[in-house]
Amino acid sequence: MERVPILKIGDILIVSIQVDLEDQSVLTLQEDLAEAVVKHAARGVIIDISVVEIVDSFIGRMLATIAGMSRMLDAQTVVVGMRPAVAITLVELGLNLGGVRTALNLEKGIALLDHVRSAAR
Amino acid sequence: MSVDLPAGRRRIEQLLADHQDQLIKRWAQTAKASADELTEIYEALRSAIAGDDRDLTDVRGLLAELSRSRARRGFTPSDTARAVFGLKEAVYELVETDATPDTMRGFIWFSLLMDDLGLFTFETFATAREKIIIEQTEQLLELSTPVVAIWEGILAVPLVGTLDSARTQVVMEKLLQALVDTGAEHAVIDITGVPAVDTQVAQHLLKTIVAARLMGAECVISGIRPQIAHSIVTLGIEFGDIVTKATLADALAHALRRSGVLTTERKATRIAIRAEDA
Amino acid sequence: MTAAREMPIASNGDVVLVRQYVRGVAVEMGLSLVDQTKVVTAASELARNALVYAGGGAVRVETVENGRRRGVRLTFSDEGPGIPDVDRAMTDGWSSGTGLGLGLSGSRRLVDEFDLESAPGKGTVVTVTKWGR
Incomplete structure (x- = not known):
């Protein structure tokens, strides 16, 4: 089973999904992230899916769950780098990511987190 | 219907061998095609007929080439099919002078063969045209949608x-x-x-x-x-x-x-x- | 042309293998990137359905041809409990398991042809086809 590494930069956690994840790895990532948010007192989580070729309802639900969970732990989540084909497919599938914030790439994702946090201050 | 009498067939083979230059010349006139192009097809056809298994793959390949290039140059499909039928006419003119029953049977067989090839040309032509249309549609899509x-x-x-x-x-x-x-x-x-x-x-x-x-x-x-x-x-x-x-x-x-x-x-x-x- | 292939769906890892194989066949059939993504996503949903609701099953991946068009056909079969009310199962949001209830209805929107046969106790067979443009 693949374990996705979680990187920490300042008070932001960055997860870059690089492989085709099986469902169990997705669930593990979800748990690992929740723990990491608490452990590092992170204020932001960025999930980079720029190399992910498909997002089905399972991964979609994971993204929504992580966002909801981090919100409860006082961290903001941004999903970055979703490919056009993936976005079109998600819309067709009828999947709602439950208001997860998104950005075109990692850089914009970090900028968005800064913006959201300065607005909240 | 199968009109495939060995004697007739051999007679046609003989005609095609003996009068190659004359036939190609006559064919080129009716087909409005260059003699070079036709010679290639003619020779492929001759060897196909002479062969025991009568494998027409080579002939079909050459004919497909001909129809595709004609489709691109804007010929009509009838023109293209007529190019094939032109050989039938040319052979008929020869057969007329030698109207033995064997030759006539052979000609009927040859004529059916050429009809088949003509239809094949027609089909290839239509396919080639469709492909052109699809390509153009795609190009148009690209052109008409700037970001x-x-x-x-x-x-x-x-x-x-x-x-x-x-x-x-x-x-x-x-x-x-x-x-x-x-x-x-x-x-x-x-x-x-x-x-x-x-x-x-x-x-x-x-x-x-x-x-x-x-x-x-x-x-x-x-x-x-x-x-x-x-x-x-x-x-x-x-x-x-x-x-x-x-x-x-x-x-x-x-x-x-x-x-x-x-x-x-x-x-x-x-x-x-x-x-x-x- | 790739020959039809039967693949088992018995674990989470198999779902990943099905996705990857379907992607390969879709590329070979000349499907556009968006269409590839759609059919692979549908395959993922349906394979997971077979695993979650029927404890496993199998998928047959084959290529299809219709004149100039080429495509991919997937037949998922399981010997699970079957679906008592097929019409209801096809509505958005309906789910008997832990999913979001988009597995069947969502997959149908991602493919060109969708056929579902099921009866209680008889298992389920879902056949989907995606054509190239």
Whole structure:
């Protein structure tokens, strides 16, 4: 089973999904992230899916769950780098990511987190 | 029906061998093709007929080549099929002078063979034409759907002409890819030049905008003409919280404000004051 | 042309293998990137359905041809409890398991042809086809 590494930069956690994840790895990532948010007192989580070729309802639900969970732990989540084909497919599938914030790439994702946090201050 | 008498066949083989130059010359006249091109086909045909298994693959290959090149050069399909039938005519002229029953049987067999090849040419021609049409349609799609940057971080897609489902899909995919490539967070889809929008097209537009949001970009639709606004409302299509603007200029101003380039709010009364001045 | 292939769906890892194989076949059939993504996503949903609701099953991946068009056909079969009310199972949001209830209805929107046969106790067979443009 693949374990996705979680990187920490300042008070932001960055997860870059690089492989085709099986469902169990997705669930593990979800748990690992929740723990990491608490452990590092992170204020932001960025999930980079720029190399992910498909997002089905399972991964979609994971993204929504992580966002909801981090919100409860006082961290903001941004999903970055979703490919056009993936976005079109998600819309067709009828999947709602439950208001997860998104950005075109990692850089914009970090900028968005800064913006959201300065607005909240 | 099978008219395949060995004697007749041999007679035709003999004719084709003995009178090659004469036949090709006559064939070239009726077929309006170069003798070189025909010689190749002629020789392939001769060896195919002479062979025991009568394998026509080579002949078909050459004929397909001929029909394809003719399709591209704008010949009619009849012209192309006639090019094949031309050989039948040329052979017939020879057979006439030697009307033994064997030869006649042989000719009927040969004639059926040429009919088959003629039909094959016709089919290849039609396929080649279809391919050209598909290519042109694709080129047209590419041409008719530019995605342009109108400001740093703002893309515009001016749509002109009738939107069908296929075209809308192509444009929208192109737009989403352009968002990734340029990192632009705003896009304006301008439909000023679109005469009508049906339910399917409207759905595609909406889906694209939702997809763009999933990717982290915002789209504005501009240039909705009154008739289109009317038909969208009549069709019961929900635009939800998607921003629509009357003109491309309004949409650009909106995008500039949203991206933080323009910070001043436009005064709503400005135009009225100016109108009074004038 | 790739020959039809039967693949088992018995674990989460198998779902990943099905996705990857379907992607390969879709590329070979000349499907556009968006269409590839759609059919692979549908395959993922349906394979997971077979695993979650029927404890496993199998998928047959084959290529299809219709004149100039080429495509991919997937037949998912399981010997699970079956679906008592097929019409209801096809509605958005309906779910008997832990999913979001988009597995069947969502997959149908991602493909060109969708056929579902099921009865209680008889298992389920879902056949989907995606054509190139």
